[in-house]
Amino acid sequence: MGVKLYLHSLNRNAMRTKFTNVIQILDYYKDEAKCIELLEARLWKGKPVCPHCNYSDKIYRTNRGYRCASKECGKKFSVKVGTIYENSKIPLRYWFAAIYLVSAHKKGISSHQIARDLGVTQKTGWFLLHRIREMLNQNGPELSGMVEADETYVGGSERNKHQSAYAKGQKIRNRKKYGTLQAGHDKAPVLGMVERGGRVVTKVTDNTKGKTLQLFIRDNVAKGSTLYTDEHPGYIKLGTDYEHDTVQHNMGEYGRGPVHINSIEGYWSLLKRQIYGIHHFVSAKHLQRYCNESAYRFNSRKLTDTDRFHVVIEQSKGRLKYEDLIAKN
Numbered sequence: 001m002g003v004k005l006y007l008h009s010l011n012r013n014a015m016r017t018k019f020t021n022v023i024q025i026l027d028y029y030k031d032e033a034k035c036i037e038l039l040e041a042r043l044w045k046g047k048p049v050c051p052h053c054n055y056s057d058k059i060y061r062t063n064r065g066y067r068c069a070s071k072e073c074g075k076k077f078s079v080k081v082g083t084i085y086e087n088s089k090i091p092l093r094y095w096f097a098a099i100y101l102v103s104a105h106k107k108g109i110s111s112h113q114i115a116r117d118l119g120v121t122q123k124t125g126w127f128l129l130h131r132i133r134e135m136l137n138q139n140g141p142e143l144s145g146m147v148e149a150d151e152t153y154v155g156g157s158e159r160n161k162h163q164s165a166y167a168k169g170q171k172i173r174n175r176k177k178y179g180t181l182q183a184g185h186d187k188a189p190v191l192g193m194v195e196r197g198g199r200v201v202t203k204v205t206d207n208t209k210g211k212t213l214q215l216f217i218r219d220n221v222a223k224g225s226t227l228y229t230d231e232h233p234g235y236i237k238l239g240t241d242y243e244h245d246t247v248q249h250n251m252g253e254y255g256r257g258p259v260h261i262n263s264i265e266g267y268w269s270l271l272k273r274q275i276y277g278i279h280h281f282v283s284a285k286h287l288q289r290y291c292n293e294s295a296y297r298f299n300s301r302k303l304t305d306t307d308r309f310h311v312v313i314e315q316s317k318g319r320l321k322y323e324d325l326i327a328k329n
Contacts, residue, residue: 018306022117025100025309026093035092039079042313050075051082083316084131094118095128099312102132104305107274108293127322133289134320136296136312138202143195144222148264149229151208154275154287155187188284190271190291191216194264199299202271202291204284210234217242228261267298 019025029035040048048059050068058069065078080086085095097118101109109117115125189208193216194200201220205212213234218241221227227242229235230249238244245259254260271294275282282290300308 018304019100019309020305022097022100025097029093029096032092035096036079038096038313039083039085039092039316042310043079043083043316048079051077082319084135084319085316086319090120090124090128094120096309096313098125098128099132100305100309102129102293103297103300103308103312106297107270107278108290108297110278127325130286130289130325131320132312133293135315135318136289136292137315138292138295138299140199140201140299142222143193143199143201143220144225145198146196146226146228146258147193147221148196148261149191149193149213149217149221149227149235150261150264150268151189151191151213151232152268152272153187154190154272154282155284188287190287192264192267193217193220194267196263200264200267200295202295204288204291208232208234210237214238228259230261270294270298 017028019028029038040046047056048066049056050059050066050070050073052075053068053070053073055068055070055073060067060069062076065076067076068074080088080092085092088095098114101114101117109129111122111126111129114120114129115122118125120128189205190202191205191208191213192200192202203216205216210233213232214237217227217235217238221242223241225242227235227238227244229238229244229246231246235244235246247253247256247260255262271291274294275290279290296312300311303311
């Protein structure tokens with residue numbers, strides 16, 4: 001995601017309040033009113049905005065929130081409408097604690113662990129975490145300068161599969177299917193790029209064909225940038241838009257001066273330690289959210305835990321419904 005480094009926009013009270021652990025979060029935001037105060041300051045910047053029509057010229061305060069003064073709207077609302085907290089029975093202080101844990105833990109936190117920490121069910125913890133991941137999108141400016149691009153595969157080992165699952169995968173491989181089950185592995189391909197010293201962008205995809213790689217790079221890297229990749233043939237046509245150079249892994253070469261992809265490969269190790277070490281297994285359906293979470297922590301690595309927490313709070317808009325989360329398609 002594009003982490004917004006506009007710390008000067010944080011109000012003075014937020015800047016003075018520094019948290020070093022989740023206990024301090026729970027102690028400071030000890031009631032719902034205190035939590036609402038933070039949300040209004042971070043999301044509205046001191047001026048209420050109707051989430052139904054975006055009207056802000058005149059807003060009435062009510063006993064339970066606000067009412068839009070627009071003649072075309074006139075609806076009642078609170079700061080939680082249109083955010084991940086809308087219609088949630090979980091207290092906001094628990095949400096804030098979960099956001100702090102997700103953003104501060106170097107490899108994330110599992111739904112089982114957060115359920116124990118907050119005293120909720122594992123199902124509630126799982127839904128809560130996915131709603132937080134949903135807002136950790138990777139929107140931001142194009143990458144530029146020296147950019148490394150690579151692809152990896154996320155999934156279980158073939159030798160660990162049940163015999164029936166292995167046989168099914170073998171049958172598909174015998175058809176030489178080219179896509180998610182590429183290169184003989186029942187794994188999901190993930191494309192990634194990192195700007196040296198800057199942001200990383202990742203995308204879960206169905207395949208690693210040339211058109212897929214080229215579209216992903218052209219959508220996220222400014223033309224004229226220097227692009228480093230491995231010898232995958234899908235990158236060949238990018239030389240018309242970028243200063244493209246490759247490292248020949250198949251010849252035992254892993255670096256030639258500035259020509260290497262060590263940075264993106266290092267990021268892949270961080271992503272996989274999160275997935276295999278903390279979650280153990282994730283489905284391809286939800287994999288993009290886990291990638292977003294990992295990319296957010298990487299892109300905000302220069303911020304303190306407190307500042308990272310406030311940046312996430314400012315991105316609380318948007319809502320993921322449970323029926324959409326568990327839908328089969």
